[in-house]
Amino acid sequence: MLSSIKRFLIGRPLKSDALGEQKLNKKKALAILSSDALSSVAYGPEQILIVLITVSAAAFWYSIPIAVGVLILLTALILSYRQIIFAYPHGGGAYVVSKTNLGTNPGLIAGGSLLVDYILTVAVSVSAGTDAITSAFPELHDHNVSIAVVFVVLLTLLNLRGVTESASVLAYPVYLFVLALFILIGVGLYNIVTGEVPPELHTPVGTPIAGISLFILLRAFASGSSALTGVEAISNAIPNFKDPAPNNAAKTLAAMGTLLALLFSGIVYLAYYYGITPLAEVTVVSQIAEETFGRNFMYFFIQGTTALILILAANTGYSAFPLLAVNLANDKFIPRMFTFRGDRLGYSNGIIALGLASILLIIAFKGHTEQLIPLYAVGVFIPFTLSQTGMIVKWIREKPKGWVTKLIINSTGALISFIVTIVFFLTKFAQVWSVLVFLPIIIYIFHRIRKHYEAVGDQLRITTCEPSTPIEGNVIVVPVSGITHVVENSLNYAKSLNPERIIAVYVAFERGDERKFEEKWKQWQPDVRLVTLHSHYRSIIQPLTKFVDTVEHKANESNYRVTVLIPQFIPKKGWHNFLHNQSSLLIRAFLLYRRNVVVTTVPYHLKK
Template sequence: MSISMLKKILIGKPLKTSELGEQKLNKLKALAVLSSDALSSVAYGTEQILIVLATINVVAFWYSIPIAIGVLVLLTALILSYRQIIYAYPHGGGAYIVSRSNLGENPGLIAGGSLLVDYILTVAVSVSAGTDAITSAFPGLHNFKVIIACLLVVFITILNLRGVTESASVLAYPVYLFVFALLLLIGVGTWKIATGQVPADLHTPIGTAVPGISLFLLLRAFSSGCSALTGVEAISNAVPNFKEPAAKNAANTLLMMGVILAILFSGITFLAYWLGIVPKAEETVVSQIASEIFGRNLLYYFIQGTTALILVLAANTGFSAFPLLAVNLASDKYIPRMFLIRGDRLGYSNGIITLGIASIMLIIAFRGEVEHLIPLYAVGVFIPFTLSQSGMIVKWLREKPAGWLYKLTVNLIGALISLTVVIIFFTTKFSQVWSVLIFLPVIVFVFHRIKHHYEAVGEQLRIHPNEESLKLEGNVVIVPVAGITKVVENSLNYARLIGDTVIPVYVAFDRESEKRMEEKWKEWKPDIRLVTLYSQYRSIMKPLARFIDLAEEKAAENKYTLTVLIPQFITKKRWHDILHNQSGLLLRLYLLYQKNVIVTTVPYRLKK
């Protein structure tokens, strides 16, 4: 099977550029694609709060309720803030565009770099958490979780390479099934609590004194709970993916996501508190709640199955937002231009593939441990949150549109809370997030170096009207030859067509072969003078390079172009290449990067 056939089977047949409009998303599909990360974080947000509180005592678990209320306040501020960003910047880009436009280049690059890394972490965390849900239901698979996670990333990468609408169609069902499953779990659990079917003594009453509790620990638990808010910004980055009116549809989708997220997070936190759930390494909190409410029956496996699906497919938020953010950065020349190219299915395939490879490397490096990835993941989100809200404050103060005081207040509250969360992260979890202080400056430095390169290239390629171009008098063609063959004959014939002077060059490893070649050449092509070079160390490159250097100097003096024409025979089958020396290819690579000459290859195709 050929590579092109395999590609068509995995990714699908190429789409025409004119079909781009058909790849836009309606609100229901966009909610599935762009909200799956935020909604899925419900499965581990509450658990992260309880893990911190468990370091004191189970008596401290009642604090999960006020902490959850604090998280909901932050969620409300972020939803209102990002709705304003969507309307103010309807072309997408989110925190990067807002920060760069209002705060300056470096704040914009910090926001953009943070989000690029965060989307890689989104994929790694989501897939690792989904794998945990699978191994909670099937403990025998626990030792294979890294392999399972990597295979799932490959699956999602292929799904996204098939196109936005196709991945949305696949994702819609698991996302809505997950929402239904958790609403069913919360509904049945609340009903059992209300009707007295669940004992009231499984939890510590709210307000119970907890020896050893501290503000430091509560802030640490709050920052862990804020992991439930990751992914909120994805919709503002991907506004161009929506059907028209794009901004209105994106804002409404963001509101729907916020309402669903608030209900699910509140319900899971309340049930975990009431049932006295204690976090376990081998079983997730959602699994324990489902087991308590339904027992290990079909409904339990339905809950676990949909949770695992949403956690794995939540990675799709990263695959939707990362390529679009990369497009904005590449348009501004901060990352390679290859991220601007659309693939066969009209998606930005280079961004998708880069994200898939990077997330697999991260999963392997951290062995799929969610609790080690989440602090980096969360702090990577809240830095752009803070910068984007601050950027909007500057925008409203500068422009003062109608109703600007309300808008300013919303963004000011969002900025202050986000900044507080960032400070809490660095204060309470410095040992886990210190690397952010290293990789963010490195990323910004790399961005600047890439832009400097593009600007330098542009300056060198730009045509200046008043600048005189160098007029050349002719073309000298050097043809390296390895013997007297049809390949060489074919190359010499072409060299005569393009060159005023043709100089065949032969490198001999001993004097006898040098003499034999000169004699044969005089009989074969007496009208073309052969230059022979002796290489006592059996190197082709060095004597050729020295000869080309001399020819280059002479050509410059006489205003001649110097061309090195490399004869190359092409084998009928690819595997035949390994049976032949690739000296022509090596010489081409050497000359392209080392010498100021034109390099041309003349192919001669073998028929058998």
């Protein structure tokens, strides 16, 4: 039954040689890897206005020069990541660049930041998409968290079905969103040119504003830079592209940068000219659409596509998180399970882990996007800074042809990214201070995991491990609960192994039961030694494990190995297991950690 449900949800398994069919062309890659960056147009301009409104609505004209600064940063990042794509064509992005050029710890800071950031990508995108839906339908506001969780579950299932299948589904909403915003911007600009929008709605550019300060402007710039989150995703996911992967990735990156620049500029300008003021329950894009078209079909079309891309932007996290996890797992910094491909050839463990972590985050923050965006953005700009710095070191060290130009590009990107990171810490410290706590913890965990894997490898390696002690014989201990076919089956198996001796162990709670069982045993199995243990506190585990430890200590002196052979009956139907106490599972769980004890289960299958 479970297998049938799994097949229905994620599809039939794919053969390993079908991996090439799961690669993305530029059109699908742009949809699946750029949705995060493009979707940030829906909340990036709004974040600028939220900061400026603390001074007054008259200060909104500053959004124009701030947007120019964001576009300069975008250009530097696009050029920088284009160089990373060709320098490191196997993917890995900021983690690989930082680890290779700056050292292990800077690499882990970048990798840890991005892992957390991709979780935030899903949480922020889905929360923002839910906000867009509830802006159009205010009666749904009370169900924001539930709606967001449902969308995360659906996205997780979609990605478990495979990269190409999810890309095929996501391409339409992404391109519809781009079309909808271009129509909105085009009609909005037409209305401005034809004079349908009165100029009194906004303050002219250059108007002196009392109370404005460099601190406020830098804070607004940092908030607006949240629109650039997701730019690095393409450099992380190069292995997902069809050959020639680096060329296709670079072209996709350029297309994403162009679209992002046009959409961001258009929304910022319309918000300024229309005099839009950010509201708690209505997004800026929603207000622009309502001012431009009224509350008609086009308004709901824009809101619908905006909600879709905000939700589906989370798919950038689903595309990049598993690949980054693979790089970290290959370097033994996170569990190896993240390197395994699932039935549909995707890294399903990474996809599931991302989905679960995102749901926990949405519930913890109650779906409030504005609380997550600063943490989300600073988590991106730390890797931005480290990756660009790593490329600077690479060019200075290797000095390839044209390295001076490349050095200038990466230096510019590193400097601006560093400034934005510092501004985030200075202006939004109350919201991003947790980065300074969880990053050291994550890096410590990475090193502990790596140390464990190295210790395991050292102990398992034939050339370095201690010589094995020869086993002279075997003592079998059989826990018994009664005189049944299950016990008989286990004793017959034990006898077939020809051990030195077999000891049956019965744990009694009452003295009378103990004597009765001993008498019955002598008649049933007189050739098998029975040991009865009285449990004063009605525990089976404690007296049994104590007895096994005693036998193991004595057997070890003669180089004998103790095997605990646990009888277990298997019900015909799975749900029948809930009707039994599963004591055999508890015994096995407790005994598995005994150093010189072998634990074996002998199943007895019931027929009805």
